[in-house]
Amino acid sequence: MASKDTSRGTVNYFTEELAKEHELYLLKHALLIYNDPGLSLGPLSEPPNRSPMLPTYVIRERIADTGDCYVIARGDQQGEAKINRKGDLLGSRNFLFPTFTLPSRPHAVYVLVKDLIKCLESALSSAEFLHQNAQLYGVKASPEELEFLKENRLCSSEEANDDICFVTAKSAFMLFGARVVVGGTRLVDDYWEQITKEQGFLPHHRVFAIKSKILKVLLTLKPSATSDETSKILDCDIPNEPSYQIVSEQPSWELRQEYARDLTQGEHLSVIVPGQNITGSLELSAQFKLPKYHGKTSLQAAIQAGTQDTPIGALPSPFNTSQPAPSETASKSDKRLLSGILYPLAGPKLDKNSGTQSSGSSSSHDVTLNVNGWKFEMPVRSDPSDTCTYSSKGLPIHDSWSIVERLKSLTPNEINEMQHIHDSVYVNTGLQKARRTRKTRWTKYWQYKAGVPIGTTQQNASAVMQKYLKELETHIEVVRTLDEANDREQVTTIRRVPNPNFLGHSNITGLKPPYISE
DSSP states (O other): EEEEEEETEEEOOOOHHHHHHHHHHHHHHHHHHOHHHHHOOSTTTOOOOOOOOOOOOOEEEEETTTTTSSOOOOOOOOTTTTTSSSOOSSSOOOBOEEEEETTTTTEEEEHHHHHHHHHOOOOOOOOHHHHHHOOOOEEEEHHHHEEEEEEESOTTSOOOGGGGEEEHHHHHHHGGGGGTTTOOOTTTTOSSSSHHHTTOOTTTSSOOOOHHHHHHHHHTTOTTTOHHHHHHSSSOOOOOOOOOEEEOOOHHHHHHHHHHHHTTTTTTOOOOOSSEEEEEBBBBBOOOOOOOSOOHHHHHHHHTTTOTTGGGGGGGGGGGHHHHOOOHHGGGGGOOOOGGGGGGOOOOOOOTTTBBBSSOOOOOOOOGGEEEEEEEOOOEOOTTTTOOBBOOOOOOOHHHHHHHHHHOOHHHHHHHHHHHHHHHHHHHHHHHHHHHHHHHHHHHHHHHHHOOOTTTTTHHHIIIIIHHHHHHHHOEEEEEEETTTTTTEEEEEOOOOOOSSSSTTTTTOOSSSTTTOO
């Protein structure tokens, strides 16, 4: 960026050289990924259909001492190496918008919200944009600051003063990452690099929408591209997932007749007719047990001793040490039918976030969480650099060096209530995972029944309507059979005839059906 130092502040303009550098990067990247749907993430002319999901890293109830941003609750060590505390990008990186420092605020670099919106190609107003991105704190420009911005051509005098606000450049980089960097590359130019990597993103994944003039140059550089390849560049590919992964087909008519005949005659059934259904549907399992943080009689003993409201850390050590472990006291009645909703054929898997098994009846125990005979099975972290927040079962991950003191302050009544709450979290988490899987599979099943490509999404629905249905209408099937009587080959041509329900062949031409009387 070309910087301009004034006696009252600094301005870094977004120059034409940086704009050309960014366009050249987009062209090079488009040449690499245009024929790879997994990396292009939808039509190149539109924003990617998938972006990283970021954690909540600010405390919105508290404003920093500088008065221009929220208090940062957590950060990323790799991201801090890409930008300094003031807000200047490091490592030869440049912002996609003008930045500035103010005479009254020389400690930080700022960007106007309107420039940030323009960079992200959003159609929202400044107020709507800040409301949608709640981790940004918008600062209204004072009269002196407005004068500085207008003198340095960062805003025009025609703009309403109430609409001019700015945010810190560092907060914009933390939230949007590579999207606000010239030639921004996923992971390389993202602040939350580790979190983005865990969500399956690669440096080759597309970050920006490609402008039409760059797409035209792209087609010029590919002279051998056909119309199909052109549509593949300008539109996303039509999916075609194999149906056998989604649908278990119903057997033929002859097989069902044989099954019915054997059934009526009382003969042994030699063939199983499963019918037609989706594969991998909702399956119930009784693998999980209720969380047991106390023995069978420990709570009763606490009630008899009158210590049910006394913190367990204050109880004498021998109070519950004679109680059997939860694994010994757990009986068949401890299991619940719906507390173990698993994926099909899913066995015990190690939870990388919590260090415990995510399924199965035997989960690993942390012996440090045993307090006077009360044994807790909770996900904990031992590495301070671990940024995982929740385990696969839905419980928050606590710090191993601080959770023990919190557990000692619990009373037997509170532990009993905590068991019920944790059991509810397990059930709800398992149900939501099963619902998401079932919804996806049933959607694909009905796509199969409707005759559209399996895996069609909202992003490529237009391609299905415009290309796939037209190909379906003009498809000609040729069947060759041998005519033994005449000793010759007989060729039969089958062409589809669209009915009025087919797209573009409706027999209703007016606003009302022609058979409705006035």
